[in-house]
Amino acid sequence: MTRLRSTAMYGLVSVTLLATAACGAGQDRAAAPAAPSGVTVQAGSATSAHVMWTPATADDGVHGYAVYRDDTKVEDVPAETTMVDVTGLSPSSRYTFTVRARGTDGTVSPPSARVSVSTPAAVAEDKEPPARPTGVRVTGDGPQGARLTWKRAPEGQGIVSYDIHQGGSKIHSVGGDATSARLTTLRPGTRYRFTVVARDAADNTSPESSAVEITTPHGPGDDPDTAPTDLKATVRAAQGGYYVDLSWLAPETDGEIPAYEIHLNGKFATTLVWGDKAPQGRATYTVHAGSTPGETLRVKLRAKLPDGTFGAFSEERSVVTSPSGQPGPDRTPRS
Missing domain, CATH: 2.60.40.10 (Immunoglobulins)
Structure with a gap:
């Protein structure tokens, strides 16, 4: 009985030493960034999709992101970009997207959660843009958020998605049946100007809606010091x-x-x-x-x-x- 116990203890010590050695051997390797979170995908037209994800924090050491369609990398973007339009897709097709983060030292994160989307059917030759979105309103949603709403489009417009623009650039996209969008990661104490654009399956875009403006409030402890x-x-x-x-x-x-x-x-x-x-x-x-x-x-x-x-x-x-x-x-x- 005593001999068996000694053998078991020796085995436990050996495993512990091996585990400790393995940890020590890996200490020289840089830790890869965490997998990106909050990935969403929205069909933009019959041949495009809009992929978005949650930005990494400044402490995560992220240098950029790689976007994959199924198992093929289709886009490389810098760290400050957290959305991309993937084009060249086929109508009436299903695709799965993932995102990986690239570290400043060359390491690559595990893939994000897999998110699937189906593109709508192709349409006959169509050069007629959708009607301009109307009734656009904006309300505050905390120091770093805002919510946009607009009126539902008339039937027969064939709208696949709505693009949200700020400062002349697209910053968000939602489905064609949506009448609202929630915007996050805004800066406290800052004035913003938004417009909404409708997009159909043929990738025609409407004129921009009337612009709406909002100033985000200061949050507790926020220091919006943006001066050089x-x-x-x-x-x-x-x-x-x-x-x-x-x-x-x-x-x-x-x-x-x-x-x-x-x-x-x-x-x-x-x-x-x-x-x-x-x-x-x-x-x-x-x-x-x-x-x-x-x-x-x-x-x-x-x-x-x-x-x-x-x-x-x-x-x-x-x-x-x-x-x-x-x-x-x-x-x-x-x-």
Whole structure:
């Protein structure tokens, strides 16, 4: 009896040591992101589908997403994109979609839950768009949400889906029999403008509905500080004129900042749009400031945020074009 117990204990210790060694061997491997959640799929027309999912948090280390139709990858999108229109589908067909997250270190998550959708039947040659949606209303749904409603379309329109637009971009899609849509992941304390567009099976789209606007409230503890920070400005003389060299830190957002507006002396001066991926950390830009010596120039900028709205202005800096043609100092105290 004693010998049997000793053998069992030895086996238990051996298994424990093997398990500990296995854990230690895997510590050098980066953990893959979690599988994306909240995946939904909506037929957009007889040949397209709209796939959406819940965005990862900033701490998840997600670099992008891959969208799969059945077992074939059909789209790669960056981390700030959480929806995609998949085209080239066949009418009257059933498809299953999954989404995987890509980590910044190259790791790939397990697939999301599988979500199926059936495309409607093809229609005869049809170039007639659906009627414009009417009766659009918007109500608040907490600091980060809103609900849109509209009137049901007349019979015979053949509407397959409704697209929700914000800031000129489609941000959501629902089925053709829907008369409402719930929008989430909005920013607290921000004004939004929405329109609704109807789409039929032939992929014809209606004119946009009348626009509706709403300002999301501030939630407890929310800090909607969307202004660029640590703005620095110096002026220099070159090529017969003056140039203001700017540098700043981008506001912290859930996605990439696509553009900035720069204002001089309280007036819009220019728009900065990145030709490639926006820089990480400190950004720089030079703006032409005319050729008048001894002029005080006040400069500030604001970011176009990932949701299409503009954030708050940075602190304003003042510089002076020197009468001698040499750069004047930035007269704004630095914090």
